[in-house]
Structure formats: structure tokens, C-alpha cells
Amino acid sequence: MNAAPADQLRLLDLADIDTRRTHADAARRNPPQAARVKELVALRQTLSHELSQRQGEVDDLEAELRRIESDVAVVEARRARDAGLLAATSSPKDAAGLEHELASLSRRQGELEETQLEVMERLETAQAAVSEQQSRIAETNAEGTALSDAAKAHIAEATARYEQLTRDRSAVATAIPAPLLAMYDKLVERGGPGAAPVHARTCLGCHMMLSGTDLNVLRQAADDAVLNCPECGCILIRTPDSGL
Numbered sequence: 001m002n003a004a005p006a007d008q009l010r011l012l013d014l015a016d017i018d019t020r021r022t023h024a025d026a027a028r029r030n031p032p033q034a035a036r037v038k039e040l041v042a043l044r045q046t047l048s049h050e051l052s053q054r055q056g057e058v059d060d061l062e063a064e065l066r067r068i069e070s071d072v073a074v075v076e077a078r079r080a081r082d083a084g085l086l087a088a089t090s091s092p093k094d095a096a097g098l099e100h101e102l103a104s105l106s107r108r109q110g111e112l113e114e115t116q117l118e119v120m121e122r123l124e125t126a127q128a129a130v131s132e133q134q135s136r137i138a139e140t141n142a143e144g145t146a147l148s149d150a151a152k153a154h155i156a157e158a159t160a161r162y163e164q165l166t167r168d169r170s171a172v173a174t175a176i177p178a179p180l181l182a183m184y185d186k187l188v189e190r191g192g193p194g195a196a197p198v199h200a201r202t203c204l205g206c207h208m209m210l211s212g213t214d215l216n217v218l219r220q221a222a223d224d225a226v227l228n229c230p231e232c233g234c235i236l237i238r239t240p241d242s243g244l
Helices: 005-029 034-088 092-173 178-189 212-220
Strands: 195-199 235-237
Touching: 005 092, 005 178, 005 195, 005 235, 034 092, 178 235
Parallel strands: 195 235
Antiparallel strands: none
């Protein structure tokens, strides 16, 4: 294939745009915050599961405390009733029975109140654990929100850059002859560079130094000849800095 040297030089502009466009596309698809956001989502699930367990412990202790308080209330009511009966009885036998029951009720109330204090202490510890877990979740959510906002801004900026480069590419591509552009695009689709300059006898597409034989081919070729790198296949663009 043959193409005017000026048209071949335009391929370098196109290659530069394509490189920056590829970077912009990668940036909008994979914002740097994505990995950490993913970690935070998993952490949030773990923390929420732990919070449910801690809250369950609080609920159980609150239920136990209500039961003990109910038992204490029952004992207090019985003590008040027996005290009233004791004050009103004139029977020594009945008085002795009531005094014995009051002593038993007093011991029972003491045991319940001791248990009540123990459960209250456990409940306070469990509630503190819930508050701590809620704080960790709030911190995780705050970090996630901040990173998500940063990622959105990053994606928006990269998308705007990508769209501008797409427009720039179209403008440059229209000035390149169709056969030459098709050849370039085919090379890019294969995953390699479409075009690169020869600088100091080196292909800047693969950064391989050309052999003496390859350099002779370049020297002897017509200015409008379209030549390919023997290593990476890209279109070699000859310039005054090529060292030929």
C-alpha cells in the first residue's frame, strides 16, 4: 500500500488520541475507588450481621430483666400482704407462719434483686457493644458515601474526556484515506499499536531496535510506501528523527 507521507504522519495523531481514549475508557469503567467500595460493602454486611447478634443479646437481656422485675413486684406484693396480715392477726400460730413466709420472701427478693443488678450490668455492656457496632457501621457508611461520590466525579470526568477524544478522533480520521485508516484500525483491533514512529532506529510501538536489514528496507523504500514493523506489525512512520 502507498499513502502520502503527510497522511501517514496523521496516523501518529490518531494513535495518540486512541491511547488517551483507551485510558479514559478504562478510567470510567474502573474508578480507583471501586476496590475499596467493594471492600466496604462486604464489611458493611459483616458488621450488620454482628450488629444483629449484639442486638439479639440486648433483646434477650431486656426480656430477662422484665421477667425479674415482674417477679420482684410479685414478691413485694406478697410481702406487703403478709405484713398486713401479721399486723392484724392475734394468733401466735398464724403469726409464726407469716413471719416465716416473710423471711422466705425477703431472701427471695434479695436473690432476685442481686440477679437483677447482674442482668442490668450485662445489659449495659451489651448496649455499649451495640452502640460501638452502630458507630462502626456509621463510619463505614460515611467512608462508602464519600468514595462513591468521588467515584461518580471520576467517572463523569473520564466520560467527558472519552467523549471529547471520540470527537477528536473522528475529526482526525476523516482526513486519512480510507484504505490507510482501515489498515490502521485492523491492526488496533488485533490488540497492538496501529502506528508508531521510528526513532533512533527503534520502533516505538514495541520498542525493539530494527535490524540492519530492516533499516535498509526503510531507507530504500519510497516516501509514500506504507511499511510495517517486523516485530509488532504496526505501521512504521518515518520522520527526521528516525536515524535512517
